Amino acid sequence: MRLVIQRVSGASVSVGGNVTGSIGTGLLVLVGVENGDTEDDASWLAAKTVSMRIFNDENGVMNRSVADIGGSVLAVSQFTLMASTRKGNRPSYVRAAGHGLAVPLYEAYCDKVESALGRRTEKGIFGADMEVRLVNDGPVTIIIDSRQRE
Numbered sequence: 001m002r003l004v005i006q007r008v009s010g011a012s013v014s015v016g017g018n019v020t021g022s023i024g025t026g027l028l029v030l031v032g033v034e035n036g037d038t039e040d041d042a043s044w045l046a047a048k049t050v051s052m053r054i055f056n057d058e059n060g061v062m063n064r065s066v067a068d069i070g071g072s073v074l075a076v077s078q079f080t081l082m083a084s085t086r087k088g089n090r091p092s093y094v095r096a097a098g099h100g101l102a103v104p105l106y107e108a109y110c111d112k113v114e115s116a117l118g119r120r121t122e123k124g125i126f127g128a129d130m131e132v133r134l135v136n137d138g139p140v141t142i143i144i145d146s147r148q149r150e
Helices: 039-051 099-117
Strands: 002-015 018-023 026-032 062-064 072-077 130-145
Touching (some): 002 039, 002 072, 039 099, 039 130
Parallel strands (some): 026 072
Antiparallel strands (some): 002 026
16 A cells, blocks of 8 residues: 655545545545555554654654644545556556455555544545645655555
C-alpha cells in the first residue's frame, strides 16, 4: 500500500457536487492499494499515519502527531498512486489492486485510523470520480510505502 499524506488546515472530497467527507486541521491521506497487499500493510500504515510527528509544538518544531493535536483524517482512495511510468508516456496501472482486494484494505486502513484516533475517519467514495479540495499547511507532504517500511 502507498500513502500520500498531506498536513492540511482544511480538506474536503465531493462526488457529483455533494461533499462526502470534510475536515479542518489534520491529514488528507491518498490511499493506493497494490496487488499482494495485506491487512498487515493497512495496520502498519494506519499506525504510522496516526503517530507521525508532523505538526508543530509550542516551539514551532514538528513534534506532534495528528492524535496529539486532536486533528482529523480524510482518507481518499486513489489507484493512480500505483502507476508505473517505465514504458512510454501512458501510465500503467497493472500493479493496482482490483476492487476485491482494494476495497477491504482501504476500509481496514480507515477503520484502524478511526480506532486509533477515537474519532470518525472522513472518506471519499471508492471508485468514484471525486473532487478533492485542500489547503496544504506548510506545505508538508509525505509519501509512505508499506513495501519499503522506511
